[in-house]
Amino acid sequence: MSFKRRENFRPTDKLLVLVGSKNPVKISCTEDAFTRAFNSSFLVEGINASSGVPEQPVGERETLLGAKNRAYNSREVFPEANYWVGIEGGVDEDEKGMFAFAWIFILDNSGKTSQSKTGTFYLPTQVAELVRNGMELGKADDLIFEQENSKQQGGSVGILTQGVINREEYYRQAIILALIPFLNKPLFY
Template sequence: MKVIVGSKNPVKSRAVENILKKIYPEQEVEVLSREVDSGVPDQPLGQDETIQGAVNRAKNAYSEEFDLSVGIESGLVPVKETITGYVDMQWCAIYDGEKVTLGVSAGFEYPPHVVEEVLKGREVGHIMDELTGVDNLGKKRGAVSFLTDGLLDRVGNSEQCVLMAMVPWMNSDLYKI
């Protein structure tokens, strides 16, 4: 199986590879990556914008030499009854040249200061780099690892959305795909 991820972020590629190797243990799984345009702002706000970024990444990465293409996008989604009014959610889109399936990871809240800065136009990644003192935190263990004291890292969080997006492929007879 040959798969392309629409991002050069190594965390996303690792998450895709980890999940697909578990789903298809008898197959050789080759995961490549390429940088593509998400078609949404660098810091997506809202569920629709975040999902569109994931779908755009998957479709923009796809070419017929691949069995599947994968787009993963994180964004802040408005959620009532939260401290900040927003939850970070990571969406995955998987595309085979015809159809798209979607999955989402567990969501979490950033500290209020981080959300306030994002709403002023800054990216979460830059703010979290400053807060933690780690350059490119999002390409390493991720903010979720920092905020959970290492109980969940970004690879694990990304694996969640990839697995959920694979559910229809794993059950193609039930989903008629």
């Protein structure tokens, strides 16, 4: 297990949020989203959690399943947290070409869940062709745009918007949207 249990964690400490990934972008945007949404600080940690889907999920169902699996598998490893977050990026295609998106899935310690999806954006033909041939999107971006580990930085969205929207900003809004039922419990539960 890559997450160290805090033996001295007390209920009076900050609420603990586990992200089902060690990707620093996913951890940082989750912390920012929770802090903004609840106007409070949280302890946010990343944990290696299996998505149970291919390295590059294709389609809505597979991508959402990956996000759900990351959240539930994080809870299996560390059930003492207050929230578990799964973030999974995927691709799909329509008549215009291949597009990217991500699903956010949040589970709280009462068993309540919520989910939200990011906006979508189309991928360049060269990148899409590599992904169709089995390459993960981040690796395809690195190859085509001569980057190194771009998915732990601005990601595809950062590269393609020339930094106007980075991966952290892209995920943050969807995380906040997924928190709506937790922020408005009387309306949803």
